[in-house]
Amino acid sequence: MTLEIILQAIVAGLMMGLIYALIAAGLSLIFGLMGIVNFAHGEHLMLSMFTSFWLWSLLGLDPLFSVPITILLMAVCGVLTHYLLIRYILEAKMLIQICATFGLSIFIRSVAQLLWTPDYRNVQNPLIEGRIELGTIYVGQPQLFASLICLLAFIGLYWFVTKTQTGLALQATAQDRHAAEILGIPSDKMFALGWAIGLGCVAVAGSMMMNYFAVFTDVGINFALFAFVAVALGGFGSIIGCLYAGIIIGLVESLGGLLIDPSFKLLYVFAIYLLVVIYRPQGLFGRY
């Protein structure tokens, strides 16, 4: 086991971690804003991947160029989700909220299977392909691009939420919806915006992953699982926490798999998760 191999695993883990982080950020944003856990997050990721795939397959648009369109479509999907479903359950009991988004996930998955069959689909010969060799370390270009763009999107999201007026309004709504309304911030619009941004994050991750991952109707489930872990690990509602948590998950998965035994990759991730939950229940950067 040489240093290069370990470095290779670190690079791979980092790249994967940044993707997990962005997916988790969308989830965390929606939760932080209105206290609703989006159990359909994996399905939204699947929808983004399919959107990216169809734009390639029908219009010949490479996933790299179709990112803005995918973001736009997913943002519309987010706004629709809010106005058609979430709006009605905002004040409802927790169980009803869980059932609503869980039901939405089953609905989306079934409709996707009905429309597109359960086949596996890949973008063939995407613009970004192959690898960069840094000495003896191989960096897959699709993964590298995906992680860099996810990082950029993450920084953009962080800047938007902490530095712009609308972002601050979002935070205000998250802290106290009624107080924010008294100050003239329309909470309903803020929630819709939160959904649009949340699904926009997923859209970026999904379309970049289309460069090397096959899309099928159940693809989102495992990414969503890691996203939930990342949100809990980083602290509910904390966006920066998602970044660190995503990277931790990616690294633990990759290094644990290489150094100990790949069969127990998930075990290492969940062991870390349990440790954090036991010793710091609010998560690494959590407020609650």
Next chain:
Amino acid sequence: MRKTIISILAFLSLMCAPAIGYAQDVKIGVIYPLTGSSAQIGKDAVAAVNTALDIINNKHDIPGMPLAINEGLAGLDGAKVSIVVGDHTGKPDVGVSETEKMLNKDGVHAMYGAYFSSVVAAASTVTERAGIPFVNGDSASPKLTSRGLKYFFRVGPHDGMFTQLMFEFIQDFNKKNNANLNTLGILHEDTLWGSDSGSTQNKMAKEQGFKVIEKISYKASTTTLTSEVQRLKLKDPDVLLPSQYTADAFLFLNTAKELDYNPKLLIAQNAGYVDPTFISTLGDKAEGVISRSPFNTDLAKTIPMIGTINEIFKKHSGGRDLSDVPARAFTGFMALAVAINNAGSTDPEKIREALVNLDIPGEALIVPYRGIKFGPDGQNEAVRGVLMQVQNGKYCTVYPYELAACDLVYPMPTWDQK
């Protein structure tokens, strides 16, 4: 008004009466994964079962195919065969509850399915308790037929038989080319099928003098296979033996490309590697991959019936061609139907007896088995498989040498050559 309705009902019941009295229809419960990540394979398998039903229940002129020439089962006065289809979603507990429902509510005479070995293992214990035959055409875990069940029969080969074929091939290859392929890497997903396949390969390799230098198991639904590929690249075994489903097979080959991992030979245990979308989706990334299979479309040259069955299959599958799993599903279902026909009864005990005594010659099959004849453990002992390699975007049979349509490409082309 009421009188009219009553008289219409009376008339209808009279119309139906002779049909009911004439021949009791045979009802078979069929379970496959129709949702979830293996749904397409399940749908194709159900299409294959419908193809078999089409042939059994209607008149067809297919020389050599049993039950084709007349309508229904001749042994039961022309009784029609019908099926009840259930979705087990790839989960054993769902398979069990579907089976219980079919036995208790639908009153099926036999069960058929289910592709997932884990589901078959669980569901066949339910049928065993109820004394109803369970026939399987397409699950490959060796353990299924070593449990001493009385009512379970497997028409297709299991992974032990296929693994034997792989090792015979490597030994033949070494002899023929004076080569010394000796070290093996085993990579398998961790449900019952994958782990059984992996441990069977591990055990048999040791018995036959091969050296297993890396054995990795992983979750089929994993989001990354980077560390797995890295470890394989590090140890670099001569031959890689993967047992993978579809999504993970795609992910593995994509990751191998990014990390420039080039095994000299890759011999896959079927499954993901024979998914109808495997070659079309991966394109030249699939080039040089070898998979074991009980079926390949280039066998149509030696088995002309395949063409005719494929035409009927396409009607039921929405235009998709016959591939490995549907071919096995079709063959298994036909075997069950022939047994029921031989039994001349829907009594489960008589069907079981007919299965025990079943003897179908190889000429009546669309797969290269030598025939169908069950051993005392319920395993068809006359099975045979082939190894096929992706060459120029198509699977071509390369072993056994007497059935080969192409020469082996060795070593497998590297990523830079593809």
